[in-house]
Amino acid sequence: MAGNSREPGRTVTGRAFSVLSAFDAESPRLSLTEISQRAEIPLATAHRLVGELESWGALQREHDGRYAIGLRLWEIGLLAPVHTGLRSTALPHMQQLHERTGANVQLAVREGMEAVYVEKLSGRRSIPVVSRSGGRLPLHTTGVGKVLxxxxxxxxxxxxxxxxxxxxxPYTIAEPGRLVRELARVRQRGFARTAEEMTVGSCSVAVPVWEGEDVVAALGLVVQSARAEVTKLARILAPAAEAIGRQLDEENR
Known part of the structure; x- marks a missing residue:
């Protein structure tokens, strides 16, 4: 459940952030009571903060009285460097990869202990996956996460x-020693792979996106396990990741 622990000394800004943090992918629409409970603030305080956030455009009230994230907050989110820089640079290359393979194409960065999906492309030929643009998944169960x-x-x-x-x-690597050895192999061979470690029936392959001497993102493909030709997919991904890295270098000079 989203929400923050009770903090008697929380500032108004902190409480407003807790209201926004109450929303997540599983609960994109909430009633005022649900916001109060998930943000762990009194109902009267929630009512006041929600009203202010709605007036500003950070929240919007639906016809049934529930609340959702507002358009203005989405507009501001589009100004983040990860969207204006990395995503816009990578998107043409991701589209080419999708056209060539028909697979799910994913771009992710690491934030703390999770992989955050900056963009995901899929189509009718793509297998269903749990990732979504703006979503988060564990690092050890995903190809992009292993790279990061x-x-x-x-x-x-x-x-x-x-x-x-x-x-x-049943195929997730859940032993620390085994994961550390797997990460060493990722660095050695230049790509990561998963075999049904996040979702049974799917395989992912991912490569790093380098900007100078730093890995700033991971670019990956997700396909059906039965169709996975890991080395071939890695060879397809590598030139796209290199092109994205070169463009980022040039743009940031």
Missing amino acids: LAHAPRAVVQEYCARGLARHT
């Missing part, structure tokens, strides 16, 4: 493993 974790600082990997590795399918 493999190139993260050692302290991040240690903390990630120490938190415990959730097993999403």
